[in-house]
Amino acid sequence: MSFKLSGRAGEIDDEVFRIALGLPSDVLKLTAGEPDFPSSDFVNSAANASIGRGETHYTNPSGIPELREEIAGKLRKENDLSYSAEEIVVTPGSSPGIWLLMFALADRGDEILIPDPAWFHYSVLARLAGCVPKRLPLKKENGYRISAADIEELAGKKTKLMIINTPSNPTGRVMGREELSEIAAAAENSRMYVVSDEIYEKIVYPPHRHVSLASLPGMKERTIVVNGLSKGYAMMGWRIGFTASSAELASKLSSLLGYTMVCASSVSQNAAVEALRNRKSEEYARMMVEAWSRRRDLVIKAVKGSDGLIDMIPPDGAFYAWMNVSSSGMDGKTFASRLLKERKVGVLPGYLFGDTGRDFIRISFATSDDVVSEGMERIVDFIRSQSTAAKWAPSSTAGKAE
Ligand SMILES: Cc1ncc(COP(=O)(O)O)c(C=O)c1O
Structure with a gap:
């Protein structure tokens, strides 16, 4: 059948x-x-110890408090971003976090601006959230850079969100401050939020450096940082991601996550605390x-x-x-x-x-x-x-x- x-x-x-x-x-x-x-071995051992302690129950949908604190600390130390633990939501990998954000910030039929080329999940997730993916073509002649003019030409009244990804899958491009400032200005003019997918932040080749869009003046209010432990900590199968936004949005994301995915794995969350705390990472x-x-x-x-x-x-x-x-x-x-x-x-x-x-x-x-x-x-x-x-x-x- x-x-x-x-x-x-x-x-x-x-x-x-x-x-x-x-x-x-x-x-x-x-x-x-x-x-x-x-x-790494120390992450694996932390998971075993967590199981030994019986930490095998549901957690708060937003994640365990220790992990949310560690993530806020990481954002402060590594990204020059000031978030409190209440503004962090732990997600089962960063991919579901992106979907939750689309669902929370865009209505059915709203547009989501997505660079082209970009990771294929974005446009599928946008459609699954009932939205319309609108592609922003990147050109090799411009080094796959996004300009304010490109954004403003495409963004309309229905465009609620834009996704950026630096370092990028698939081009490998890392956005510098200048390009991020253009995106910031265009997002402000177009009254759009920006989801900044920073999952590859630890994988940069000199002289390039990762800069978070949210660290630019005035951009914390407009940016939602999405990141996770899959790439920089080789913890793909553990499924730990996170979002950093406002306490109000975090609370809504937490409810949406609670109804759909319930919570990220309790054991993985405890292993993630060790990954973020241990300097050997x-x-x-x-x-x-x-x-x-x-x-x-x-x-x-x-x-x-x-x-x-x-x-x-x-x-x-x-x-x-x-x-x-x-x-x-x-x-x-x-x-x-x-x-x-x-x-x-x-x-x-x-x-x-x-x-x-x-x-x-x-x-x-x-x-x-x-x-x-x-x-x-x-x-x-x-x-x-x-x-x-x-x-x-x-x-x-x-x-x-x-
Ligand atoms: C650009 C980008 N963002 C997010 C992810 C998802 O990572 P995860 O859901 O494992 O956190 C990937 C995975 O390939 C990716 O390429």
């Missing part, structure tokens, strides 16, 4: 899960959206970022070696590389599917991240040095075999990998 799906469920694209979960074991996977490291993050920095260098080197066939701006942060592969004569979807079949390398087609991603693929270098090197070698070899002088002539800017 087959179940007749609702229109809502029917319109959700399952492609990304089909690709990522369906890759056979002999494929080199450059698809992972998560650290290739396990959570900094060393752990440094160790991971060093590894990703080395792999980023491998990717840049391979792209340089493609003699301009792959066009890419090197990532400033996160562990993704966003590559234009149009010199192959194929769009990103065909390229990714043939690369998988013919060279056994798994990458994500760029269209999943928005219409501007049509000619792109996204690779993740959160995997071993060997897989990154071999995978990139096969990608370059494949694109070389497909590109003919007739289809494509090198330009002076293509493939610049500085």
